[in-house]
Amino acid sequence: MIELEYTNSSNLSTRWLGTVLAVQANFYQVRLDQLKVDKLEIVGCEHNLQANNLQPSTLLCTRRARLKKIGQQVMVGDRVVVDEPDWAGGRGVIAEVLPRTTQLDRPPIANAQQILVVFALEEPTLDAYQLSRFLVKAESTGFKVCLCLNKRDLVTQQQQQHWQQRLEAWGYQPVLISVHNGTCLAQLTDLLSQTISVMAGLSGVGKSSLINYLIPATRVRVAEVTGKLGRGRHTTRHVELFELPKGGFLADTPGFNQPDLTCSPEDLIHYFPEARERLAQHRCQFSNCLHRNEPNCAVRGDWERYQHYLDFLAEVIARQEALNQKADIESTMKLKIKASGRRQYEPKLETKKYRRRSRRTQHQTLDELYDDMNEG
Ligand SMILES: Nc1nc2c(ncn2[C@@H]2O[C@H](COP(=O)(O)OP(=O)(O)OP(=O)(O)O)[C@@H](O)[C@H]2O)c(=O)[nH]1
Numbered sequence: 001m002i003e004l005e006y007t008n009s010s011n012l013s014t015r016w017l018g019t020v021l022a023v024q025a026n027f028y029q030v031r032l033d034q035l036k037v038d039k040l041e042i043v044g045c046e047h048n049l050q051a052n053n054l055q056p057s058t059l060l061c062t063r064r065a066r067l068k069k070i071g072q073q074v075m076v077g078d079r080v081v082v083d084e085p086d087w088a089g090g091r092g093v094i095a096e097v098l099p100r101t102t103q104l105d106r107p108p109i110a111n112a113q114q115i116l117v118v119f120a121l122e123e124p125t126l127d128a129y130q131l132s133r134f135l136v137k138a139e140s141t142g143f144k145v146c147l148c149l150n151k152r153d154l155v156t157q158q159q160q161q162h163w164q165q166r167l168e169a170w171g172y173q174p175v176l177i178s179v180h181n182g183t184c185l186a187q188l189t190d191l192l193s194q195t196i197s198v199m200a201g202l203s204g205v206g207k208s209s210l211i212n213y214l215i216p217a218t219r220v221r222v223a224e225v226t227g228k229l230g231r232g233r234h235t236t237r238h239v240e241l242f243e244l245p246k247g248g249f250l251a252d253t254p255g256f257n258q259p260d261l262t263c264s265p266e267d268l269i270h271y272f273p274e275a276r277e278r279l280a281q282h283r284c285q286f287s288n289c290l291h292r293n294e295p296n297c298a299v300r301g302d303w304e305r306y307q308h309y310l311d312f313l314a315e316v317i318a319r320q321e322a323l324n325q326k327a328d329i330e331s332t333m334k335l336k337i338k339a340s341g342r343r344q345y346e347p348k349l350e351t352k353k354y355r356r357r358s359r360r361t362q363h364q365t366l367d368e369l370y371d372d373m374n375e376g
């Protein structure tokens, strides 16, 4: 058990607990909890606060040199202990980073518990394959995945029903909303409260609009939908946490259109909830079944996204083969960048037989050299 001491007599030793909202260069924006920490006991990730009431605040912090020295990174979402707040200047120093419950590397966020995949029913037109790719990528984090479809004002009741049923068959309970009309947003607010959620989705689906609606004080820039594809411009740049009025935080992530699938071929099937369901009921005959043509496969069959699975599988296999090939090349060749800037692989001169030897060694090892030449 780690115990952080707190001395009541001096303001300088006051310690506060907060959440890192944004990171820029060596500065951290920290939202302090509403409560002042009198005594903080940490057992694993649990913490226990005895506190008195003071106003909440956001401080711009640096981190203690000691943290830098031990290589302690501070991420968005981290729970941190802030020392010596300078209330007038709005500054503070991060003294400790509490143990993380989860860690995402891309985007870099600590302590998130769910991914909110946001797509639009129209503008841009909802594409099942693209949505499937986002969902698979989201599932690969191991977090809970929530699905939200925006712009319901742009489609008919029938189209809404169609997607609702179709996505239920995929194993999701989508929340259909319209940020413009404020429809069904209460349901979404409940899903997001008291947890850190990471939002992901195509550019232009209304992620910034959603944040502005849920947290009106933020005023994130919203782009006009432009161009033939009906997509908004990329306006979201950094990872940042937004505090929700009912508690919890929402992280916006830079818009991206084609998430790479980087999982292993064996893991891929587990990122399809409807296939997980099949696997929970029956087992494939072979433990290394990739669910293509293997006999007695429990997964192959009549489900809508089976073809998506096969396509994604081909993609992850190709990616893995390319990586293996690259590793092979790099173990025997080295990349040289020529004066012209051209990149070229050359054999590594590592083995004895290619190295230039000193005269003395040459003489001493003539026999060895002779053997080498004969072998070559
Ligand atoms: N009809 C309709 N349009 C919406 C709705 N929500 C957002 N929009 C519009 O969709 C466009 C794109 O919205 P943004 O909030 O910028 O989209 P985004 O997902 O944040 O885009 P990136 O920042 O590029 O990732 C804007 O023109 C919004 O006004 C909605 O519920 N209905």
Ligand SMILES: [Zn+2]
Pocket: 284, 285, 289, 290, 291, 292, 294, 296, 297, 298, 299, 300
């Ligand atoms: Zn199988």
